[in-house]
Amino acid sequence: MTDRALAVVRAGALTTVQDAGRPGHAHLGVPRSGALDRPAADLVNRLVGNPPGTAVLETTLNGCAVRPRSTVTVAVAGAPCRVTVDGRPAAWGAPVRVPAGSLLDIGPAESGVRAYVGFAGGIAVEPVLGSRSTDLLSGLGPPPLADGTVLPLGRPVGVHARVDVVPQPAPPAELVLRVTLGPRDGWFTPQAVRTFVSSAFRVSSASNRIGLRTEGPALERARPGELPSEGMVLGAVQVPPDGRPVVFLADHPTTGGYPVIAVVRTADLSAAAQAVPGTPVRFVSVRRR
Amino acid sequence: MKVLSVGEDALLVEVSSDDEAQALHAELLRRRAEGSLSAREIVPAARTVLLDGLDSPAGLAAELTAAKLPSAPQRARAVVEIPVRYDGPDLGDVATHWGVPKSEVARIHATTEFRVAFCGFAPGFGYLTGLPPRWDVPRRATPRTAVPAGSVALAGPYTGVYPRSSPGGWQLIGTTDIVLWDHARVPAALLAPGTRVRFVPEAGS
Numbered sequence: 001m002t003d004r005a006l007a008v009v010r011a012g013a014l015t016t017v018q019d020a021g022r023p024g025h026a027h028l029g030v031p032r033s034g035a036l037d038r039p040a041a042d043l044v045n046r047l048v049g050n051p052p053g054t055a056v057l058e059t060t061l062n063g064c065a066v067r068p069r070s071t072v073t074v075a076v077a078g079a080p081c082r083v084t085v086d087g088r089p090a091a092w093g094a095p096v097r098v099p100a101g102s103l104l105d106i107g108p109a110e111s112g113v114r115a116y117v118g119f120a121g122g123i124a125v126e127p128v129l130g131s132r133s134t135d136l137l138s139g140l141g142p143p144p145l146a147d148g149t150v151l152p153l154g155r156p157v158g159v160h161a162r163v164d165v166v167p168q169p170a171p172p173a174e175l176v177l178r179v180t181l182g183p184r185d186g187w188f189t190p191q192a193v194r195t196f197v198s199s200a201f202r203v204s205s206a207s208n209r210i211g212l213r214t215e216g217p218a219l220e221r222a223r224p225g226e227l228p229s230e231g232m233v234l235g236a237v238q239v240p241p242d243g244r245p246v247v248f249l250a251d252h253p254t255t256g257g258y259p260v261i262a263v264v265r266t267a268d269l270s271a272a273a274q275a276v277p278g279t280p281v282r283f284v285s286v287r288r289r
Numbered sequence: 290m291k292v293l294s295v296g297e298d299a300l301l302v303e304v305s306s307d308d309e310a311q312a313l314h315a316e317l318l319r320r321r322a323e324g325s326l327s328a329r330e331i332v333p334a335a336r337t338v339l340l341d342g343l344d345s346p347a348g349l350a351a352e353l354t355a356a357k358l359p360s361a362p363q364r365a366r367a368v369v370e371i372p373v374r375y376d377g378p379d380l381g382d383v384a385t386h387w388g389v390p391k392s393e394v395a396r397i398h399a400t401t402e403f404r405v406a407f408c409g410f411a412p413g414f415g416y417l418t419g420l421p422p423r424w425d426v427p428r429r430a431t432p433r434t435a436v437p438a439g440s441v442a443l444a445g446p447y448t449g450v451y452p453r454s455s456p457g458g459w460q461l462i463g464t465t466d467i468v469l470w471d472h473a474r475v476p477a478a479l480l481a482p483g484t485r486v487r488f489v490p491e492a493g494s
Binding site for chain 2: 023024025026027028029030128129138139140180182183228229230231232233235236253254255256260263264265266288289
């Protein structure tokens with residue numbers, strides 16, 4: 001019999017299991033979670049013949065290394081990086097066959113932040129509320145990978161894609177985030193709103209799966225205090241008392257009391273997930289469609 | 290009701306009281322159950338209900354702006370009873386703040402019927418309302434780095450029970466052994482918005 005599992009040899013800085021997350025439970029205080037760069041996660045699943053939303057690995061900055069116990073088709077995309085199998089170069093952005101017992105190494109991101117590693121059959125840890133995603137805010141789902149962790153793999157259901165290489169947008173030199181203002185832009189001075197949509201910010205190194213933090217001009221409030229807690233959406237730009245905007249990513253809290261000056265379009269959040277600390281950020285106000 | 294647009298496909302409906310928020314939440318759940326509202330998330334909070342993942346937010350916004358707020362729904366649900374020992378380290382501070390003996394804090398708390406106004410902070414953490422405004426208490430000046438799971442606590446107008454150990458600034462008045470959150474259980478959360486709750490002192494406490 002085949003042992004459909006993989007052993008983690010090098011966990012990397014932060015590698016987690018991610019799928020489409022667990023939306024629909026925000027009223028219980030459960031974050032949505034899920035892959036931050038959804039197009040990249042969808043791509044690796046397509047490349048190995050998995051349905052969209054199958055659980056993959058999401059690495060952070062320095063990749064990871066795993067040893068599958070049975071032969072498996074894998075694909076790596078998201079942040080460009082060097083991929084090797086037993087030390088030999090292998091394709092990035094294309095299906096790769098990894099023989100049983102071989103070492104698959106995903107190298108450091110050459111640009112961007114997060115690489116996605118898809119395995120035919122998917123990572124088959126036990127789902128929690130319908131999702132296998134690691135939620136770093138509330139601790140739901142499997143813990144981040146550690147050296148020696150063994151993860152079960154599911155049975156392949158499809159045929160891997162017949163493509164050699166798939167072009168992917170390069171991580172941006174400048175992160176441009178389209179926003180619609182509100183719901184609490186009225187809590188800021190008109191000058192602060194102008195500053196928000198016209199100034200250059202930078203991605204802070206304190207960013208994580210909960211939020212993309214920024215450095216730059218502090219946004220001045222027109223009124224003090226906190227709002228009564230209210231529901232928060234993915235992409236909400238919350239402004240804490242220090243005046244530096246935080247863009248809520250997948251593991252964001254479901255409610256909060258700091259005013260939301262604007263909301264980033266969902267389509268722009270995958271680029272936010274790949275913006276390294278120091279990347280210039282601009283918020284561009286667009287009309288609601 | 291004031292309806293604010295949130296991003297591309299969400300609305301934040303603002304009302305003027307906690308009771309109105311609970312009534313609006315119940316009405317929106319009723320509409321979703323009967324199929325006249327399609328929303329991925331309906332998230333009540335202190336003075337608002339967030340509707341996320343809407344098909345036609347603009348149309349719904351117009352409709353809700355013109356709609357009359359429903360009256361509070363019948364409280365038909367069963368009451369969840371939470372066994373509690375009133376032995377929290379802040380019981381004395383709360384008694385001082387209220388100007389009553391410690392035993393009276395326990396009596397007042399245990400004879401109040403609560404309702405889960407909304408959840409947040411952690412999976413399964415409910416913000417329970419029911420105490421009259423004169424029993425509001427401030428958060429602790431210095432939050433604790435670790436509040437034990439099962440702590441029954443007060444802050445502002447709310448009572449809450451910590452589902453798991455976490456940092457927290459609420460005033461701890463008691464302890465329960467009941468499991469607030471178990472993702473292997475159906476439902477995982479003991480407390481959901483709208484749930485009625487009573488705290489029942491354990492024998493001997």
